[in-house]
Amino acid sequence: AQSVTQLGSHVSVSEGALVLLRCNYSSSVPPYLFWYVQYPNQGLQLLLKYTTGATLVKGINGFEAEFKKSETSFHLTKPSAHMSDAAEYFCAVSSRGTSYGKLTFGQGTILTVHP
Amino acid sequence: SQTIHQWPATLVQPVGSPLSLECTVEGTSNPNLYWYRQAAGRGLQLLFYSVGIGQISSEVPQNLSASRPQDRQFILSSKKLLLSDSGFYLCACQSGQAVYNEQFFGPGTRLTVL
Numbered sequence: 459a460q461s462v463t464q465l466g467s468h469v470s471v472s473e474g475a476l477v478l479l480r481c482n483y484s485s486s487v488p489p490y491l492f493w494y495v496q497y498p499n500q501g502l503q504l505l506l507k508y509t510t511g512a513t514l515v516k517g518i519n520g521f522e523a524e525f526k527k528s529e530t531s532f533h534l535t536k537p538s539a540h541m542s543d544a545a546e547y548f549c550a551v552s553s554r555g556t557s558y559g560k561l562t563f564g565q566g567t568i569l570t571v572h573p
Numbered sequence: 574s575q576t577i578h579q580w581p582a583t584l585v586q587p588v589g590s591p592l593s594l595e596c597t598v599e600g601t602s603n604p605n606l607y608w609y610r611q612a613a614g615r616g617l618q619l620l621f622y623s624v625g626i627g628q629i630s631s632e633v634p635q636n637l638s639a640s641r642p643q644d645r646q647f648i649l650s651s652k653k654l655l656l657s658d659s660g661f662y663l664c665a666c667q668s669g670q671a672v673y674n675e676q677f678f679g680p681g682t683r684l685t686v687l
Contacts, residue, residue, distance in 0.1 A: 467614070490673040501577070501663055501678030502617075509673045548617065552673060558624055559605050559667045560632075561676060565616040 460485045460551050464564035471571055477521075477536040479567045481549030484530065489551040491532040492561065493523055496546045505547075508532065519543070544571045575600045577679035579664050585685045592637075592651040594682050596664030599645070604666040606647040607676065608639055611661040623647060659686045 465480040483489060490509050494502040506517025513525040523534045532549060549564040576599040586592060598604055608620040619632045621639035629639050636655050640648045647664055664679040 494678075499681070499683070501680050502665075502676075503678070504675045507673065507675070558622055558630075559674065559676065560607070560619055560622055561617075562619075563609075563617040565614070 460489060460553060460562045462549050462551055462562055462564035464547075464549050464567050466567055467565060468568045468570065471539045471569070473541055473571055473573055474538050477534070477539045477543065477569065479534040479547050479549075479569065481523075481532045481534065481564060482530055483532065483549075483551050485551060485553070487554055488525075488527055489553055491523075491525060492550040492552070493517065493521070493532070493534050494548045494550060494563075495519075496548065496566075498545075502548065505534070539569075539571045541571050541573070544569055575604070575666055575668065575677045577664055577666055577677055579662075579679040579682050581682060582680065583683045583685075585687060586654050587687055588656055589653045592649070592654050592658070592684070594649040594662055594664075594684075596647040596649075596679055597645055598647075598666045601645070601666065601668040603644060604668045606641060607665040607667070608647065608649050609663045609665060611663060611681075612659075617663065621649070654686045656686050659684055 461484045463482045492507045493505040496502045506515045508515045508525045516522045521536045546566050546568045550561040578597045606623045609617045611617045623641045662682045665676040667676045
């Protein structure tokens with residue numbers, strides 16, 4: 459069975475500071491990896507995903523994530539936080555096998571950006 | 574790209590009452606459809622998924638059921654709501670053959686059971 463752990467349920471940064479949201483997964487084989495963002499009372503929007511190839515993945519809104527197989531990690535970063543980045547972020551995995559695209563989500567990290 | 578509609582947006586129901594949440598999808602055909610529940614501080618939990626009309630798979634035992642009467646319609650139901658059914662319900666769809674294709678999410682329904 460797969461699982462996802464997001465370290466830190468709340469992260470607070472200053473505007474312009476580095477954003478680092480941590481995600482580790484547990485899976486018998488490297489899964490497909492995703493980061494989603496959720497603004498209050500809305501659905502989720504895909505930020506980026508890793509399927510194969512280059513391990514550094516760039517997404518929307520200046521975010522990027524790096525797949526590190528040896529560390530079973532897929533941390534999300536952004537060099538300079540903006541007030542509009544305040545939201546909840548979810549890391550998710552999907553099995554490379556016959557999974558019908560089912561996603562297993564982490565518990566989420568709420569990002570607060572203060573002036 | 575796909576557009577997902579969910580209604581109602583919010584719902585307050587008494588314990589023991591029935592439930593019907595509807596999700597419809599535009600812009601794609603034969604999608605995989607999913608119901609997730611988001612409880613406070615607990616992330617998203619997959620409740621049901623469907624790969625075709627009338628095909629429903631349940632991920633966790635619970636007080637809820639799902640149906641897919643049409644290709645782009647997905648319904649979440651309950652005969653008698655429990656307090657623990659409160660939460661934010663999200664419908665999602667995925668198109669194409671690749672299992673890593675993006676899932677698109679609807680705006681959600683916030684259910685409060687009193």
